[in-house]
Amino acid sequence: xxxxxxxxxxxGISVVIGLFVIKHRVQELEDRLHTLNAExxxxxxxTQVLQAEWSxxxxxxxxxxxxxxxxxxxLPDAEQTVTMEELLRKAEPExxxxxxxxxxxxxLTPRPSKARQKTQEGWLSPILTKLRxxx
Numbered sequence: 001x002x003x004x005x006x007x008x009x010x011x012g013i014s015v016v017i018g019l020f021v022i023k024h025r026v027q028e029l030e031d032r033l034h035t036l037n038a039e040x041x042x043x044x045x046x047t048q049v050l051q052a053e054w055s056x057x058x059x060x061x062x063x064x065x066x067x068x069x070x071x072x073x074x075l076p077d078a079e080q081t082v083t084m085e086e087l088l089r090k091a092e093p094e095x096x097x098x099x100x101x102x103x104x105x106x107x108l109t110p111r112p113s114k115a116r117q118k119t120q121e122g123w124l125s126p127i128l129t130k131l132r133x134x135x
Contacts, residue, residue: 056062067073082090
């Protein structure tokens with residue numbers, strides 16, 4: 001047998017083996033691509049479900065009913081509203097008073113309603129007393 005014939009046979013066999021390996025690699029990658037596409041579709045469906053749930057949970061009427069029922073919140077009275085001028089006037093430092101942040105925030109904090117005070121007495125009062133002591 002000639003040397004060139006042997007060389008061509010080895011070259012042909014190596015090309016066939018290379019094509020076989022590449023073919024199987026491409027098939028594996030296509031299978032992975034199909035799996036990823038299926039996962040993407042599943043995730044998109046889950047995202048749509050979550051967006052619909054978010055829209056339902058954030059309906060203003062539902063939130064208003066929950067805040068009234070669970071938090072004891074009520075619609076604000078006219079007495080609770082403040083104009084910008086009144087707010088700025090309250091925020092200005094008075095003569096002889098330091099610029100302590102705690103003093104300013106104590107002046108600006110609105111008084112809670114009676115229903116709100118009842119809920120604060122239970123779990124919130126220790127936290128508030130601790131915050132007041134730290135200021």
